Amino acid sequence: MATPSISKSRIDQLLADIRAKKLAPTVIAESLAETNAGEVVIHGIGKHGEAITYNREQQLFIRTTLAGSDCILIGAAGTGKTTCVMGSINSLVNSGTIPMLDSGEHKHLPYGKVPGIIATSFTRRAVRNLKKAMPPGLEGNCITIHKLLEFAPVKYEVIDPETGDSKWTQRFEPRRHADNPLPDTIRVIYIDEASMVSTDLYSLLIAACPHKPQIIFVGDIQQLPPVFGAAILGYKMLELTTVELTEVYRQALESPIIKYATLIKEGHTIDLSGGKLIEETPKGKITFHPWVKKLSSDLACMTFCKFITVALEAGAYDQDNDCILIPFNKAFGTEEVNRSIANFIAKRDRRLVWEIQAGFNKVYFSIGDKVLFDKEDATIIEIKRNPEYLGKKPLHESVTLDYWGHDPVPRDTTAEELEDSLQDIDAMLDKVAAFVDSDEDRVTTASHIVTLSMNDSEVELEISSAATINQMLLSYAITVHKAQGSEWSKVFFILHQSHNTMIQRELLYTGVTRAAKELYIICESDSFVRGVKSQRIQGNTLAEKAIYFQGKVDANSSSYKIQ
Numbered sequence: 001m002a003t004p005s006i007s008k009s010r011i012d013q014l015l016a017d018i019r020a021k022k023l024a025p026t027v028i029a030e031s032l033a034e035t036n037a038g039e040v041v042i043h044g045i046g047k048h049g050e051a052i053t054y055n056r057e058q059q060l061f062i063r064t065t066l067a068g069s070d071c072i073l074i075g076a077a078g079t080g081k082t083t084c085v086m087g088s089i090n091s092l093v094n095s096g097t098i099p100m101l102d103s104g105e106h107k108h109l110p111y112g113k114v115p116g117i118i119a120t121s122f123t124r125r126a127v128r129n130l131k132k133a134m135p136p137g138l139e140g141n142c143i144t145i146h147k148l149l150e151f152a153p154v155k156y157e158v159i160d161p162e163t164g165d166s167k168w169t170q171r172f173e174p175r176r177h178a179d180n181p182l183p184d185t186i187r188v189i190y191i192d193e194a195s196m197v198s199t200d201l202y203s204l205l206i207a208a209c210p211h212k213p214q215i216i217f218v219g220d221i222q223q224l225p226p227v228f229g230a231a232i233l234g235y236k237m238l239e240l241t242t243v244e245l246t247e248v249y250r251q252a253l254e255s256p257i258i259k260y261a262t263l264i265k266e267g268h269t270i271d272l273s274g275g276k277l278i279e280e281t282p283k284g285k286i287t288f289h290p291w292v293k294k295l296s297s298d299l300a301c302m303t304f305c306k307f308i309t310v311a312l313e314a315g316a317y318d319q320d321n322d323c324i325l326i327p328f329n330k331a332f333g334t335e336e337v338n339r340s341i342a343n344f345i346a347k348r349d350r351r352l353v354w355e356i357q358a359g360f361n362k363v364y365f366s367i368g369d370k371v372l373f374d375k376e377d378a379t380i381i382e383i384k385r386n387p388e389y390l391g392k393k394p395l396h397e398s399v400t401l402d403y404w405g406h407d408p409v410p411r412d413t414t415a416e417e418l419e420d421s422l423q424d425i426d427a428m429l430d431k432v433a434a435f436v437d438s439d440e441d442r443v444t445t446a447s448h449i450v451t452l453s454m455n456d457s458e459v460e461l462e463i464s465s466a467a468t469i470n471q472m473l474l475s476y477a478i479t480v481h482k483a484q485g486s487e488w489s490k491v492f493f494i495l496h497q498s499h500n501t502m503i504q505r506e507l508l509y510t511g512v513t514r515a516a517k518e519l520y521i522i523c524e525s526d527s528f529v530r531g532v533k534s535q536r537i538q539g540n541t542l543a544e545k546a547i548y549f550q551g552k553v554d555a556n557s558s559s560y561k562i563q
Contacts, residue, residue: 058084061243062091065188065216072194072217072236075245077261077513078252082133084245085190085218089117090135092188101141102185106176108147109183110140116185116213120145121192122201124377124456125486130192144456145191145201146376148182149174149208153461167388167445170462172374176208184211194219194233196485202232222265223484223510224536255283257519261512264505270528285518290525297498301332304494304522305340312344319345319370323488324477325511327495327502337494338474342369343403353401354383355394357447359466362394364403365450365474372475372482373452373463382451386464389447480511491515495523503531 054062058080064071065088075081092098093115101116103109109118119130119142130142153170160167176182186209191197194217217240219233252258256279263270270288277288295303308324311317317324319341326334342365346353351366365371369380383397395401400409449464450472463469475482493511495503508531512519 052083052087054084054087055080055245055247057243057245057247058087062088064241064243065214066091066095068214070215070217070236070240072219072233072240072242073245074219074221074237074242076220076222076248076265078248078255078258079245080247080249080252081218081220081245082129085119085192085216086133086135088216089119089138089190092117093135093138098187099185102183104183106183107150108143114138114141116183116187117141117190118143118148118186118188119190119192120148121485122196122375123193123485125488126193126196127456129487145197145205146174146456147458149176149204151175152459169465172461174204174208177204178207178210180208181210182208186211186213188214188216190216190218191232192218193485194236195221195223195231197232199230199232199235220513221537222506223513224481224506254281256281256286257284257512257515260286261509264509264512264528264532267505267532269532272523272525272528275525284516286515287520288528289520289522291496291522294497294524297332297496300496300498301336304332305337307522308337308341308492309344312341313348317492318490319476321488322490322492323483323486323514324492324494325480325483325514326477327480327499327507329479332496332498334473334477334479337477339364339403341476342366342474346399346403350399352397352399353403354397354448355401355405356383356450356469357389357392357394357466358469359444359446361466361470362405363469363472364401364405365472370475371452371472372478373454373461373468373472375482377455377475378452378461378472379455380450381453381460382449384449386445386447386449388464389445391445391447394447480507480514483514484510487514487516489516490518491520493519493521493523495521495527497524500530503527504534504536505532506536508532 061071061073061084073081073084075084098115098117100112101110101114103111114137117138119127119134119138121127121130122145124144127142127144131139134142151172151174154173156169156171158167158169159165189205189209191202217233217236221233221237248258248262253262259279260270272288272290275290279286291300308317312319324334324337324341326332326337329335343353345351345368346366349368351368353364353366356363356365365380365383367380367383371378371380395405395407398407398409401407444466446464446466446469448469449462450469452461452463452472454461463472491511491514493515508528512521
């Protein structure tokens with residue numbers, strides 16, 4: 001069967017309206033109700049040499065990008081969003097209108113041999129997925145927004161107004177801005193997973209692009225709204241030409257993960273009353289494992305922690321590459337699960353566990369822990385005592401100390417600890433004006449300095465204040481909100497009756513679509529019935545959901561000015 005396409009005259013009229021800016025902010029794809037004679041079909045070649053015929057909406061998007069207009073592509077899992085973006089990039093490259101990239105002194109961009117087209121996203125995992133699909137030779141053009149803006153730690157000297165003492169602090173800031181802009185040979189920027197990009201981060205990107213490149217947003221509004229603030233996608237949907245891909249391809253539905261994600265998105269409930277459900281094809285595997293009986297929150301948490309540590313020991317869970325998703329942080333949530341996993345790994349590998357005094361909190365980490373800091377994945381590569389800290393003395397690091405602050409092995413003071421105490425006394429005598437163990441000292445300075453290797457920006461960052469230490473979270477298990485924009489080969493998705501207030505269609509869809517190859521779901525048998533029936537963002541069509549975003553604009557009109 002021939003792939004339907006829009007007529008050439010209709011395309012020409014649409015593009016003329018776009019160029020003349022006569023087109024009102026609307027969902028263009030929904031106005032294409034008919035296919036006329038004289039149609040022109042855009043064909044393409046896939047990454048592996050396969051022939052591609054784009055459907056009507058995909059063609060409209062490609063032609064809109066060729067017209068030089070900022071625009072948006074919306075599509076759920078399995079609708080060919082990535083294929084469409086790559087077709088657009090190939091068409092721009094072949095048009096001959098994009099100059100070669102002169103990256104100058106940019107730390108991360110290639111130089112001179114590739115066109116000035118950048119594909120970017122918020123997370124390293126999303127960028128890695130882009131690289132896999134990019135046309136050959138353009139993989140180096142895929143980069144996180146933070147790396148594109150050359151974010152780096154900047155040290156500042158701060159004078160304490162009370163004592164006159166100076167202290168150093170660090171902030172993570174972009175090197176690219178209005179005074180040091182990005183190269184003007186960057187003519188097109190694709191922002192993938194745009195629902196994860198905040199208005200603040202987008203404003204930093206635009207400030208670094210005074211030459212005003214074409215900006216193309218790509219996203220999936222079936223997912224949860226971002227937890228950290230307003231997403232730029234919501235605002236731009238009301239301003240720019242928006243094309244929605246709605247056809248889920250048969251090949252995509254061969255993946256059981258995509259199949260069930262599509263059922264959830266379309267509002268179909270999933271019956272698990274018959275017990276455990278497993279579906280596996282060459283394209284992936286999904287397992288629904290209902291709780292055998294109703295358990296309290298505490299007992300369910302203990303049961304799952306035992307389950308996942310057994311899976312870790314057996315090799316069924318890889319802490320470095322797999323992910324655990326849970327709706328909450330507290331109670332049966334990420335915090336307790338993270339402590340259990342980190343503690344198990346530390347004891348297995350004989351790692352030193354450190355108690356860090358951070359303000360009025362005590363936290364526990366070891367070198368090698370996976371953490372989330374400033375919304376970015378990171379790994380702890382060093383922990384050392386902070387010589388500026390004069391507050392309450394934490395427990396000494398130990399292989400027997402656990403992540404709840406218990407050390408079952410009583411120990412006498414060692415010579416090393418005695419020397420540490422003497423150094424503390426010397427430091428106190430040197431700082432006569434300091435109030436030892438004062439609230440101010442405990443709040444501002446942490447007992448240790450932690451060095452992080454930041455995965456996305458690929459820099460090392462030292463943090464030493466109580467505030468920054470408390471921002472650092474173990475990330476073996478994360479909330480579904482924090483998982484948006486990322487993808488893992490294998491995902492464990494955990495739901496419990498204590499999470500019922502959070503279990504809605506968008507959360508289920510977002511959690512399910514984080515898995516690329518294998519998804520293991522533990523839930524009550526009625527979770528996917530109750531959850532699918534409850535929508536956080538009302539509406540099924542793009543136009544209906546735009547009403548929600550219009551409300552967000554009205555409510556937050558003072559917080560963001562559309563660029």
